[in-house]
Amino acid sequence: MQNSLEEINSTVRYNDNYPFLKRLSAFIGPGLLIAVGYMDPGNWITSMSGGAKYGYVLLSVILLSSLMAMLLQSLSVRLGIASGMDLAQVTRRMTTKNKAVVAWIIAELAIMATDIAEIIGSAIALNLLFDIPLVIGVAITVADVFLLLLIMRLGFRKLEAVVGVLVFTILIIFVFEVYWSHPDAREILNGFVPQTAVLTNSGILYMALGIVGATIMPHNLYLHSSIVQTRQYNRDSNPSKKEAIRLATIDSNLQLSIAFLVNCLLLTLGAALFYGTHQSLGRFYELYRALKESHIAGPVGGGVMSTLFAVALLASGQNSTITGTLSGQIVMEGFINLRMKPWMRRLLTRLLAVIPVFFCLYFYGSSIANVEELLVFTQVFLSLALPLSIIPLLMATSKKQIMGEDFVNRRIINIIGWLSVVVLCVLNLYLIVETLLEVI
Template sequence: MGKSLEEINGTVSFDASANAFRKFIMYLGPGLLVAVGYMDPGNWITSMAGGAQYGYILLFIILISSAAAMLLQSMSARLGIASGMDLAQVTQQMANRPLGIFAWILTELAIMATDIAEVIGSAIALDLLFNIPLALGVTITVLDVLLLLMIIKLGFRKIEAIVGVLIFTVLLIFMFEVYLSSPNVSSLLTGFVPSSDIVMNKGALYIALGIIGATIMPHNLYLHSSIVQSRKYDRTDFGKKSAIKYATIDSNIQLSIAFVINCLLLVLGAALFFGSDQELGRFYDLYHALSESHVGGAIGGAVMSTLFAVALLASGQNSTITGTLSGQIVMEGFLKIKLKPWVRRLATRLIAVIPVFICLWFYGSSESKIEDMLIFTQVFLSLALPFSIIPLILATNNPKIMGEQFTNKLWVNIISWILAIVLSVLNIYLIIETIKEFL
């Protein structure tokens, strides 16, 4: 079986004789690309809608989702380094042909759902910043292909740096906006405690599953297992052990930043809009409410709304990069078909814009319908997630794939299986409740 993402595999220097800090710096990067998926436009809409509609109670969901994400991404990184394969290659090897095709189709749909969220988020940001109609904004997002081509030519390390700058731009913007919004600290801290309202209230459960789907994204498990192999670490047991250590540190640090950003998004929605008589929690609602708010004075509202739109655009563009890499990994791993990155990117983006254009055609430039579609994509990701988690657990517990010393510890197996089962049960519950509504 060929190398995962052969064009970048083992291309980034890694000095095994360096001290611990220098090793960490050399390995810093793959976690940034993974963290992008944890703060894309899908996260925005679910977290901010959750805060605006249900206050702080869904902070608990962000907390457990982020903790679960750290575990799953560390397993994904360990799989890539220990086996020398990515999750798509391993799944294709473990499954029979029908199961392999099913897993590929579901993963492709998950990537498309992610891409739809990026399209909608970027198009809305262009509308908010430059008053560009949604249909034209969606068309412009197809040009992301050209942007990606230019970025890829700079080299993989440069891609990591660009992504890092955009992530910290988003972080600083929302730290500033939450500071101005003056949230209730006591209520905020209480939000990290589990509440029965999350399960008893179907609307809250729907948003909670959207947050889970937006936080633990299926394509990120495939992405991480591949890009951790970009470093030139020794492919010996000792070299792999060291690489796993620094890959895990990198991943946990970046996902901690993503956790903070997602909490800031929800806190901003709750602090400014929870309990309001208005129907808030969507991008346009929040943008206009921010622009009209008196937080930070008369000028403050305009600054906050503009920064909100800038951060949304940065988030959408960031996700474009990782979505393309994930698509390439999945197609090559499952089908062993290699396409040029720009061909793959163009095909994925054109497919992603079709349902958005259909929605615009049926409903016109209906802001609420477009944003409903975005929330649905995140819930779909939650429904698809167990089908990526289960192969990951099976693979990382298989000594023939991992080697004896790199298989899961008992506690990792227990927690990951509980996560897969609980998520599956909640998904089934939501499907049943949704069907009941239509009967």
């Protein structure tokens, strides 16, 4: 079996004899690409709407879902380094050829669904910032693929650096916006304490399920198990692999902590500006307009707040484009061993993703509201696809034949992992039913 992402596998310099901080810095990067999936445009509306409707009470739910994400991503790291395979390759090994093809199709559709959300986010951001028509904005997103290829030619570390700049752009913008919105610090701290209202109030419960159910993205598990292998640790040494797992897990938890902070900032911004105003914040344009018209946004004014929001949305969409195209390569090569030229594969993936968006624009009109309806259906499909990624991950990391005796999961990790699977599946099933009932 060929290496995962062979063109960049083991290309980042690393030496076990480096001082600790230099060893850690060599592993900083993959976690940034993973964190992107936890602060993508699809998560923004849920967090800000949750704050606007229910104040700070859902901060405890963001904390819980972030801890669950850290666990699953750490298992993905362990799988990639210990087995030398990514999740797609391992799943192919554990199943039959026909089932692998079905799993590949579902994984590709999940990546496409994620890509649709990023295309919509980027196109709306371009519309808000430059008044570019949505059709043209969607077409512009196709060019992102070639920008990615150009960056990749400069080296994987350059790609990680670009993603890092965009991630910290988003973080800084929302720190700035929350600062000027003057949130109640005491209420924020109280929000991290679980409250019975989350379970007893049906509206809060539904929003909480939305936050948890939409947090874990299937493509992130495939992506992380692959890109951790870009480091040049000793594949034949268990001590070296253990150290690589430790450093990669630190990187993952550090970057997911940034994603956790961004989601908390989003909810806090919604609560500080709009809680108690009875203002509907269901879509990107409504969020933008609400920020623009806000009269309590400090001396910087609502216009600056809304513009920065659109810039952050554009940065988020660009980040997610990068991770989505890489994930497409991983699942295609891992499940069915189909190899194409990088530019052709990434262009094909993006074109397949923009077709539903163009279809919506053509048949339902070029309004932002119509395009945003696609987000509902993409989230439903991601909920369906999620168990098909998590279950193989837990199964694989529990097998000595795949992981080796020194790297299999401890019993407590398996217990927590399978409980997380059950919780996520139940929550996602509930969300799917509720969403379909709303549509019907």
